[in-house]
Amino acid sequence: MRRAIGLLPENALVGLITYGTQVHLHELGFADISKLYVFRGTKEISKDQILDQLGLSSGGRGLVKGAVQRSGMPMQQQQNVMGSSSVNRFLLPASDCEYTLNALLDELQPDQWPVEAGNRALRCTGVALSVAAGLLGACLPGTGARIIALVGGPCTEGPGMIVSKDLSEPVRSHKDLDKDAAPHFHKAVKFYDNLAKQLVSQGHVLDLFASALDQVGVAEMKVAVERTGGLVVLAESFGHPVFKDSFKRIFEDGEGSLGLSFNGTLEINCSKDIKIQGIIGPCTSLEKKGALCADTVVGQGNTTQWKMCGLDRSTCLTVFFDISPSDRSNPTGTPNTHLYIQFVTNYQNSEGQLRLRVATVARKWVDDSSSTEELVEGFDQETAAVVLARFISLKMEVEEEFDATRWLDRSLIRLCSRFGDYRKDDPSSFVINPNFSIFPQFMFNLRRSQFVQVFNNSPDETAYFRMLLNRESITNSVVMIQPSLLSYSFSAPPTPALLDVASIAADRILLLDAYFSVVIFHGMTIAQWRNLGYQNQPEHQAFAQLLQAPYDDAQNIIKDRFPVPRLVVCDQHGSQARFLLAKLNPSATYNSAHEVAPGSDIIFTDDVSLQVFCRDNGKFKSELFEFKFRLLPDPPQFPIPSQPDL
Template sequence: MEEDFAGGATTVPDPDGPDGVRMTWNSWPRSKVEASKCVVPVAASFSPIRSSSSLTVLPYLPLRCRPPCAAVLNPFARVDFGAKIWICPICFSRNQFPSHYAGISETNYPAELYAQCSTIEYAPPHIDAAAPPPPPPVFLFVLDICLIEEELDFVKSAMRRAIGLLPDHALVGFITFGTQVLLHELGFADLTKVYVFRGTKEITKEQVLEQLGLSFAGVRHGSVAPGYPKGHQANALHPSTSVNRFLLPASDCEYTLNALLDELQLDRWPVEAGNRPLRCTGVALSVAAGLLGACIAGTGARIIALIGGPCTVGPGMIVSEDQSEPVRSHKDLDKDAAPHFHKAIKFYDNLAKQLVNQGHVLDLFASALDQVGVAEMKVVVERTGGLVVLAESFGHPVFKDSFKRIFEDGEQSLGLSFNGTLEINCSKDIKIQGIIGPCTSLEKKGALSADTIVGQGNTTSWKMCGLDRTTCLTIFFDVSPSEKSNQSGIPNPQLYIQFLTNYQNPDGQMRLRVTTVTRKWVDGSNTEFTHFCIASSYYCIYVNAFSNDTLDFLSVTLLNVKELVEGFDQETAAVVLARYISLKMEMEEEFDATRWLDRSLIRICSRFGDYRKDDPASFTLHPNFSILPQFMFNLRRSQFVQVFNNSPDETAYFRMLLNRESITNSVVMIQPSLLSYSFNSPPTPALLDVSSIALDRILLFDAYFSIVIFHGVTIAQWRNIGYQNQPEHQAFAQLLQDPQVDAQAIIRERFPVPRLVVCDQHGSQARFLLAKLNPSATYNSAHEVVPGSDIIFTDDVSLQVFCEHLQKLAVQS
């Protein structure tokens, strides 16, 4: 087995390809039994609106197949130009081209049929000239004021900067909360006017409307653009002046908001010694959801919650005000000793349903040294497609730079979009188990829905209230060939999957993006028999004894296994397994993730490795599988599996980002990358191993959530003396500068902004690096350490020992 490894994944120009789709298996087993033998689930990673410079946008409606299929015309359709007919590759229905396609021919293709247009976007013009203009984006800020003075100053400064970056037409609202919830009326600039809600008990949407005098404001529904799904409505603001009291265009209320921020003070409610502040986070979010539901249901809106501590009163409460009661830990959750946890989860689950029904998003910015309840709020953030950032302080760059990023324009912006729906159509032998990621099932069950549910399942349609250019979903499939398809003669060698994404872009326009992909079926193969023939040292003797029919079967079987192996994507497989076990750890109380991963990896190596029975030294893996054991080794040690030393909030935060990021970014979360800088060579990838540490070397470590610049002892001593400031040592100054430049380049491209740690060998913060390195040298083997390197104080096995045990177990009879 190949054991040398560089941290992270191999850099390629665009690993997701033009469609933003990556699959665990690019050649699919045709039967359910063969799919189960593959161990790794048949799954796809899909980025619905990933930006692409080559994307074609068509200014007309899509041409769809007849119901119930309703697939959109795509490059894989067969076309009879003479009869003006196209055959859908998914359901094989024959469809007549409409009259406006009359000019098509072998030399005059519509854009939908070009091979490079497997992903295409439709932007039909408004047919009704009297239709209302696109609704503006809405940002409702919900600010915690149970803070210390310094933290309040930090968050006020960040909000002023954000308000200055908002588009002039964007609608803005403002809520503050502490012991009580204060909804600020921005439409009355002459005098500060607020509506106060008690923070001790749950408040319904109807009660919010009644107190604000919005019971009869209502909304008026805009027409649905032709070609889009029914029920996907773009509601416009009601012209009622009562609504405009609370949500105003940024250009009209910028002065008022800045004046409010200048006057804003800490929560005045007294806090007794030994008590936590009374903070009613749950009620504040309920008021925000009720206000948006009354004013702009169905229009793209975001609740931006800025929270600096735990909810201690009212619904959503995670801990009491008495500081003698600790905030719940993983051990408390395991023992069911967290008295408020399940009640808070139920509250946020209901809030999630309300926001999804309204089409609104909750973004969570939590900045505190203590926990704030991210674990409880995870359900509402994920189901609405919200953003989440966890930082230590409102003054920390992780918060400040991330918060600024969501309001910026240009290439560095997130491209925030709203009101997304995803529909999936696929070949008849495939069913959909569900999705892991920031979405909610619309419970539209059909023939393509599998009985087994993974994540948001039991449907072929999902709601994404909020999505952006980096949003990524993981779709799990079930291979379910019917008896009819087995008896239909020569089966189709290709399978097809089409993703239909409706969404409201940042400009408020409705778009339909269609992505159609194809993969190859691999007929059934007896992998046990194949492995026996490959591995046996008496292979030639057995072949001589076989009949011609058996030899034909053997050659076909070998070919089929080869096709499966060559279509395997080990990076996608590692990420899909990480997301899958993270879900199972949350859903199943007794689930042992480490044991499950170990057993799965042994089965994979036993099925697809080349070896002689009971001979570990003979074991080898195909290059497409060679890095998978390393991924699993690092996944076992990662924060997704090992929750020790992490709070429930941190674990929820890590898993939310794992579930929504691209495969490339998720791989870095599982197996960080490491670059080495020295005088002797340009920056080069280094082994993610303690042996990579050297006295005269600088390491740049990227673990996605944090970036570490690590200086060897000699480099640190030279820097402390000040050699970099001397003209004759410009090479050393450049060596110190290079990892800083590269780290900043990574930070500029990433959201949330990672934490930057600059440390020296043997320093206290070196733990951020040492905790992730392969412990090939520990205190038990200190005599074998290369001079100038380091050791790790751990009893964990090294990658080498892990692989030796894996080989031994994989080749057992």
Template sequence: MAADPSAAAAPADPDGPDAVRFTWNAWPRSKVEASRCVVPLAVAISPVRSPESLASPPLPYPPLRCKPPCSALLNPFARVDFAAKIWICPLCFSRNHFPPHYAGISENNVPAELFTQCSTVEYLVAGPPGSPAPLPPVFLFVIDTCVIEEELEYVKLSMRKAVALLPEHALVGLVTFGTQVHLHELGFSELSKIYVFRGSKEISKEQILDQLGLSGGGRPGFPKMTQQPGVQQVNGMHPLVTTGVNRFLLPVSECECTLSTLLDELQPDQWPVEAGNRAIRCTGVALNVAAGLLGACVPGTGARIIALLGGPCTEGPGVIVSKDLSEPVRSHKDLDKDAAPHFQKAVKFYDGLAKQLVSQGHVLDVFASALDQVGLAEMKLAIERTGGLVVLSESFGHSVFKDSFKRIFEGGEHSLGLSFNGTFEINCSKDIKVQGVIGPCTSLEKKGALCADTIVGQGNTTAWKMCGLDRNTSLTVFFDVSPSERSGQPGHQNPDLYIQFVTSYQHPEGQMRIRATTVSRKWVDGSTNTEELVEGFDQETAAVVLARYISLKMEIEEEFDATRWLDRSLIRLCSRFGDYRKDDPSSFSLHSNFSLFPQFMFNLRRSQFVQVFNNSPDETAYFRMLLNRESITNSVAMIQPSLISFSFDSPPSPVFLDVASIAVDRILLLDAYFSVVIFHGMTIAQWRNMCYQNQPEHQVTWVHLLVSP
């Protein structure tokens, strides 16, 4: 099916200055009319998108909040009485007095958070006087050594590059594992000192701390772990500074040589593997030890466990397949028939690990580089709930792994802006309820009047924990309309609705920040005024929201038929908003705001998110995790690839997803997000093979065309 070229012709910044996109930019007032819209009332937001998009630099003072239980932040939509020094909250209509330090406020002297263009502002949060500086970010590397020597050399090379890119003050640690888990004590530079844990036995956090001498009582020969006086709480947790930090986690500037020596000495796992068996790999115990170490040394401080996995777990907790090669790794068919004996137990283990990491405020990143599955389907909970990154490749020598791994640690304009320890909160007008969130976060179970009865994703709360987030992180928030009796009475109807998103997080530079985004949209009467509904429909956002919604339902509902559900939804949407004459199919037409939506649904129902045939459970988990966390623009490319044409006669332009777009004098660039394909037409390929690009007379036009994609 061909795609309209305009699908790829997106504006420079389709998400706008607030990084917020609505499925419907005008909302019906009643629950019945909302259900007739078919596409859910939802918002996609990137909580900490690049600060360059902000209209104001970070404000060096704390935000002003409305009185409880509202607690919304002061924003441009508030009504201000400059004479009485009072502001009225647009969400709850409470009257609030400005504090004394706002005494100079006037119509000609307005704080930045009241500027019309500052619907998104960021505040710098200073700690109490005398509080210690926040600890630097922590990177704990967990390396799988059950790989061939060539693969391990690729890992060593990437590790050296990564350490060189880290800030000198960043803390690093190293765990290696195969049949057993080895925790390296970087603080003991005289010789290589390692703590060994059995890979076949599940070990509790307390046992880990006892063995490392990090428990309250300490081990014989080790000092007792103590908390420094005067240390304040950060996000409800104590940033303990203990002797254990300097034993296992050291600044890059102090341990770079030691780490380099350890990498030089690192060998593939020496445990013999019998013929017909898989390598004995204890991934679960390794991650358990890493989480326990961080929990003892740096709870509440931004830290990432970066796991480099080269195969499936075959030993101890988290095992996904037996050692016997005659037993295949579970498939989708096995999961459907409940014929995967290890699956539920492994999921339960990683669910517990996820809860531990979330309580500590730490992130799990996974780089899976193997031809076989490594267990991403089981780890999905731990990765997604901590906001971790995931990369799937065939080898540690593949450019997908090497480039992605390097990208995490790059600074400057290529930086991902990795942030830590975030909390995401929502406040909204009284006639709106929050159903839940789909994305890399965990519910904080903050229940209240704004929680809807219907739950979608992480619901029954208005606050979520985001242990890890970056500039590209996106969340999808689902809403419900629940008008009160008074709001439906004449004279009490507010024409506008308001939603405020507040994200507090630890910036990559270390300081805590609060970012508040307040948006407003119009209420409309959906029963009589469908024109405003149609004009406010965002078909790209709607397609992505439905993709995320059905991916969730496919995971939690065994009998859910995604294809039929999509077909019925499209039929209902077209019958509601399409123009047609009964019994005359040729008369059917859709508004331009809906014209691409059927094509999106056509491609979605055939995509890897819905059709899991020929994909492994790990691949499906990988695809869905990225779909749930990427921006709308990137997610649309996952559903419907963009095709760009390059030629001598015209500038780069989108073309139809059709064989008719192929021409002998064209270069085509297909961007499907997970893969990029460059196609040279016959004439272009012949010129390239004849090396025209090396001839001086063709340097300007021909070379420019060749390198443009």
């Protein structure tokens, strides 16, 4: 916190809220002694009640924040806000209150209310966020502001509660959610949904930094964070590098800055031949309906305008369009050969300046009934994989008993049947254009990823993964779906390696970039030489350089990424080698251990390999190419995830 305050611009307005059993709003403008306002943590409190208790209800101008606000308003607006003595009690420029804040942090103590044996600590996260949102709502309209919530455990009382204080009640799991056996989940989601609506109407952002070994309620808070365009970081503790380095980056300026912007809107205009279904990503529908809105809705739909309270230089939205079956002709009778889409974006940058960006694109209509060559040439495999990943993640959240694996398999087979060349009843004859060559591999890794397979992940982790997938760039999202692997050895410079267990060798070092984690994996021989200290001997400088190279590359990856990924350093056959093995194609398992090359490794799994996945999809081609789908029973000996049972 001290480090963050030191990085803020001098004119950035800052406030502080702490909470535990109760919520404490600190009055920074009274520097003589520590003075604070206390709110009960057991009941929901409205914005009007908050302002009444603070004596701000009749002030008209109000206040700005519950955590930290960057310099997000024009100077004239700052002067207007600062003209209110009521606001000055709670909100001061960073240069004026740095000493007071540091003194408050020095005096800060754990919650004084005792925690009985067998109980969790009382934590009223929901009320604290309500107080912060209420204060923000009293500021001037159009002012960019952020609530930065540092959450160290689950909310155990008041609105937004995800689990009771009794330790005998476990925190909800995916199985509980599937069986509707999570008693607090729907009520908490409703509370955060209302909080999201309030923040969106005010144009303010909720950022979430969750640092705890247990779940803290990210799954419930997802709606408020995502709809306001907030940042989210999930770490094990406040001392972990994932939290510390990520928290520092949001305050950095210059090249290391995230380019945070505020209070944006997006409007889409397009030709009458297409309709807008909706958007998946960090935004909220403004419910501006019109003739361009499609009947079917995907994500935030039924509108042509969206609110983006927070955005940065890497924010990426997925827009879905519906092709209208109407006649594509203009009044003169000449067919329209092109369609047009225009994106109009307004936002306020970190300096408080307003920006307007307009991007207009033209695309050509293609008659796919006669030829598919132009469609094939325009196919982007990486973008298609990311769009499918975001779409299927949404369907898994909103549709009960949705079989994501089967849906992906059917989609892949339909694509191959449409654009592949083959002889009927001869799967070995199948060939496909190079523009589609990597797409089946993307689908194989997607169906094994944390976005589809929620087993062994908590609801908080699943929500965290999907929030980042929905907002990151195509390049970063592809790495989430299919990690990249580099190989380091004496015989060659660093080279890309297949994401396969066969890439493991005793005399190699592997660097895996899985976006959320970066893994440096030492082969068995490399690890033994390192443990013997050969790298410290002058005659083995080449070995020292080999050991250092993946560390340097890993730091370059970590430096440019937000949230900062977890760095895992492990050895072959070590306990943390699972971080690498879980991402590799299991081409060698315990069933084929006799075929493994010396020094390589095997994966103890029943998952199918990429080769089996492609081969078994081909078994059904003769029927699937004609779209004669029929369900086949799942044999009990099939591995999980199984080959497509179509």
